[in-house]
Amino acid sequence: MLDxxxxxxxxxxxxxxxxxxxxxxxxxxxxxxxxxxQQMGMLAHxxxxxxxxxxxxxxxxxxxxxxxxxxxxxISALVLYLIESRSRVKTDAAMALIxxxxxxxxxxxxxxIPGANRIDLVxxxxxxxxxxxxxxxxxxxxxxxxxxxxxxxxxxxxxxYTFDPKGAQASGLPVRWYNASLIVxxxxxxxVCLPTVGALLVVALLVAPAVTAYLLVKELHQMMxxxxxxxxxxxxxxxxxxxxxxxxxGAAIVLVSFCFFCLAFIFSPSDGLLSGLWTQRRRAxxxxxEH
Amino acid sequence: xxxxxxxxxxxxGNCALHDVSFLIxxxxxxxxIGPNGAGKSTLVEAMLNLIPSTQGVVRFKGRSLKNQLLNxxxxxxxxxxxxxxxxxxxxxxxxxxxxxxxxxxxxxxxxRHLACAALERVGMYDLRSRPIxxxxxxxxxxxFLARALAKEAELLIFDEPFTAVDRKTEDxxxxxxxxxRAEGKTLLVINHDLGDSLAxxxxxxxxxxxxxxxxxxxxxxxxxxxxxAYGRGLARxxx
Numbered sequence: 198m199l200d201x202x203x204x205x206x207x208x209x210x211x212x213x214x215x216x217x218x219x220x221x222x223x224x225x226x227x228x229x230x231x232x233x234x235q236q237m238g239m240l241a242h243x244x245x246x247x248x249x250x251x252x253x254x255x256x257x258x259x260x261x262x263x264x265x266x267x268x269x270x271x272i273s274a275l276v277l278y279l280i281e282s283r284s285r286v287k288t289d290a291a292m293a294l295i296x297x298x299x300x301x302x303x304x305x306x307x308x309x310i311p312g313a314n315r316i317d318l319v320x321x322x323x324x325x326x327x328x329x330x331x332x333x334x335x336x337x338x339x340x341x342x343x344x345x346x347x348x349x350x351x352x353x354x355x356x357x358y359t360f361d362p363k364g365a366q367a368s369g370l371p372v373r374w375y376n377a378s379l380i381v382x383x384x385x386x387x388x389v390c391l392p393t394v395g396a397l398l399v400v401a402l403l404v405a406p407a408v409t410a411y412l413l414v415k416e417l418h419q420m421m422x423x424x425x426x427x428x429x430x431x432x433x434x435x436x437x438x439x440x441x442x443x444x445x446x447g448a449a450i451v452l453v454s455f456c457f458f459c460l461a462f463i464f465s466p467s468d469g470l471l472s473g474l475w476t477q478r479r480r481a482x483x484x485x486x487e488h
Numbered sequence: 489x490x491x492x493x494x495x496x497x498x499x500x501g502n503c504a505l506h507d508v509s510f511l512i513x514x515x516x517x518x519x520x521i522g523p524n525g526a527g528k529s530t531l532v533e534a535m536l537n538l539i540p541s542t543q544g545v546v547r548f549k550g551r552s553l554k555n556q557l558l559n560x561x562x563x564x565x566x567x568x569x570x571x572x573x574x575x576x577x578x579x580x581x582x583x584x585x586x587x588x589x590x591x592x593x594x595x596x597x598x599x600r601h602l603a604c605a606a607l608e609r610v611g612m613y614d615l616r617s618r619p620i621x622x623x624x625x626x627x628x629x630x631x632f633l634a635r636a637l638a639k640e641a642e643l644l645i646f647d648e649p650f651t652a653v654d655r656k657t658e659d660x661x662x663x664x665x666x667x668x669r670a671e672g673k674t675l676l677v678i679n680h681d682l683g684d685s686l687a688x689x690x691x692x693x694x695x696x697x698x699x700x701x702x703x704x705x706x707x708x709x710x711x712x713x714x715x716x717a718y719g720r721g722l723a724r725x726x727x
Binding site for chain 2: 234236350351353354356357359360361363364365366367368369370411414415416417419420
């Protein structure tokens with residue numbers, strides 16, 4: 198048993214992948230918690246695909262691909278906001294439009310711009326955590342530490358804003374800045390996760406650990422703590438499964454996090470399926486007894 | 489004195505509020521009534537600068553209200569809140585002190601004391617560790633009332649505080665409104681109901697896109713005014 202755990206650890210690419218996986222598990226749970234209470238899941242999905250438009254442009258200009266992805270993600274959120282606020286078009290239609298259009302821009306530019314076809318779109322879509330470099334790990338560490346620090350500094354303000362935006366605005370809090378900051382934080386997290394799980398699955402990493410914790414705890418900070426543990430565990434278990442089953446790492450991580458969600462969904466003492474059934478049966482018994 | 493002058497709001501070219509002006513002396517409890525879509529929430533949101541107004545001035549005690557938000561408590565409609573949010577009663581009441589505490593700082597002992605006192609006043613102190621989603625509608629409204637009290641503001645604005653509340657909560661809210669009025673605070677309350685609850689207000693503002701009437705209940709709730717605000721059928725029922 199111990200050998201099964203230790204064997205992959207002797208390989209340097211697995212060491213790097215595990216380190217990155219743990220960091221991403223923590224970062225995604227924290228950002229994902231805000232995403233869930235703000236109901237921004239679909240926005241994250243739209244942004245995660247829209248980032249593809251920035252890749253070929255960054256390649257041509259000579260910037261890091263992640264910078265291009267970040268700029269494209271933020272621009273897609275801005276265009277979305279513009280359409281929503283200046284027309285009668287509803288959010289879901291605007292998101293579907295932006296998501297597909299930005300992917301189309303990315304796919305077109307990759308084939309049209311000379312040299313850009315070296316960008317591996319399959320890699321962008323699915324990622325590969327086993328190929329990460331130390332530099333990527335350092336970047337992820339910096340982003341995670343900055344993220345945790347900002348959340349600690351602005352926790353009470355963000356709690357107020359995400360719970361009651363109007364009340365927070367009426368208290369004089371700069372709510373537009375908070376909204377923009379959350380969108381940027383989400384986009385940065387998506388960009389950092391792209392090489393690992395890819396654009397198709399990145400939202401799962403943001404949503405699953407946080408939403409699992411949401412079913413188990415009562416407060417936002419607890420959701421972040423527990424979500425981080427679940428996220429890190431999902432990454433580690435997923436990576437081991439990927440190693441032994443020769444399965445794609447991103448998909449394995451996402452499936453493990455979904456299993457955690459299923460467990461919480463069924464067994465959560467407060468919100469679980471079983472506790473719901475138990476309460477229903479007890480109520481029915483009591484009613485029968487009274488009759 | 490709360491002073492609103494020529495306040496107008498439009499959404500995408502449609503007039504939501506037209507040229508509303510009124511004065512409210514300090515220490516009064518004022519109800520805002522009017523049909524659905526009359527612009528009641530729009531009025532308070534424009535007063536607080538939550539939505540842009542096309543024209544108008546709002547002053548409280550001689551100074552622009554938007555520069556005195558620390559001195560104002562606002563309780564939004566309950567339908568705007570996600571009651572499944574992972575927060576406890578205590579978390580919600582402490583929100584009142586978020587801005588006062590200042591950035592990068594925790595809550596002071598005084599802030600905690602204010603929150604405790606407010607929770608005791610609305611009878612919710614024992615439930616302070618409960619998730620807000622596990623409370624009844626009336627209890628949730630009392631938590632919001634406690635949050636408004638914990639801010640120690642001079643101007644308190646409530647958007648439909650009597651929606652989905654039980655009798656006990658209604659009585660607590662009435663009592664606290666009375667106490668706040670006696671302390672010289674100004675209260676502005678959007679009231680959906682046209683029934684007996686209107687008797688608690690010192691004066692009423694009847695609204696339908698524009699201000700139709702202002703004054704004591706007997707002067708405002710007349711068949712003529714109600715007909716102008718609600719149309720003929722409803723006016724006959726209530727007048």
